[in-house]
Amino acid sequence: MLSLITVKIQNIGNEGINKQVSYDQSALPGFKIAGSTVVKVDIVAASNEYLQSGVQLSRLAENTYVFAPIILDKSDYFVLKILAVHDESASPHLEAIGKIAGAQKTTVTATPVNEQSGYFSKALAGNATVQAARIIFYLFGGIAALIAIAFGITELSDYFSEKKRRRHTKNFERSLKCAPNKAQKCILDIYVELGEVVIVRLNQLLGNSEEVKREFEAFKARKQMSPSKWQHLGINQDAHVFMINDLLDSDIIGRLLENEVILDKDGVVSVNASAMEAARNFETLLLGVIPDKILFARGAGSGEPLGTESASPTPEDLKVAGTPTSHE
Secondary structure, X not given: OEEEEEEEEEOOOOOXXXXXXXXXXXXXXXEEEEOOEEEEEEEEEEOOHHHHHHOOEEEEEOOEEEEOOOOEOOOOEEEEEEEEEOOOOOOOEEEEEOOEOOOOOOXXXXXXXXXXXXXXXXXXXXXXXXXXXXXHHHHHHHHHHHHHHHHHHHHHHHHHHHHHHHHHHHHHHHHOOOOOOHHHHHHHHHHHHHOHHHHHHHHHHHOOHHHHHHHHHHHHHHHOOOHHHHHHHOOOOOOOOOOOOOOOOOOHHHHHHHOOOEEEEOOEEEEOHHXXXXXXXXXXXXXXXXXXXXXXXXXXXXXXXXXXXXXXXXXXHHOEOOEOXXXX
């Protein structure tokens, strides 16, 4: 086999090597490639022009060369390229020979070859275990990154939606003659948390006394059951005007009772009149600023398609005392 060996010969000591006094003619410095036959030696680089043209090599044996005395100042170097022939089973081995005055020894250091690997070589480097680990890491890492991005977008969207809803409630509060009471504040808080669909369906509920009674009885029944049981029974499945089945975790009825939107006097339920009026007026205000969403919520609540006559706003819908309508 043929091997191409690059050798850099350099003075790494603290003193220069003098041509007259540093060499022993019987032990000139050089190299030996053990286990090989040197075919060719070329000087391919040097630290200065003097070395580039002044280095002279002499062959002592088929695998041994020495160079004639030459000045090597501190850090000076020259580079040889050696072509050697050897058995396929053997590996060429570089050895330093000769003597330099003042030098305890000549150090031979192997330098790794700096191979420029291509992009795909680097990407696909490694054994099967490494590749499997990469697949798992990239797969789950990619999924985690997508989830994080989606979650971040959702959180950001929710933040701006809630901020806009709070602005709507502030505008409505300014239209009132006095600060909202406990029941009115509850309705506005529900809108900020859950959106316009809940306000539309809340108005549908509060305007239907029979439905309020049914929801109240269903609420009392749920309090006596485990959540899994009353979800399985499907309580209030026929109550198309309210959203209790969609918002089980919020338990709207309990919240309305607690904040006196719905009044319970010895088992007789009724609706707080000021809360009902506030809910209706607030929905009318929303119709002026987000008409598409309100009309959609009305259509979804009534089971009628959008654009029907029942979903169209009336002149009364567009009036809120002291509050001009505007589109946001």
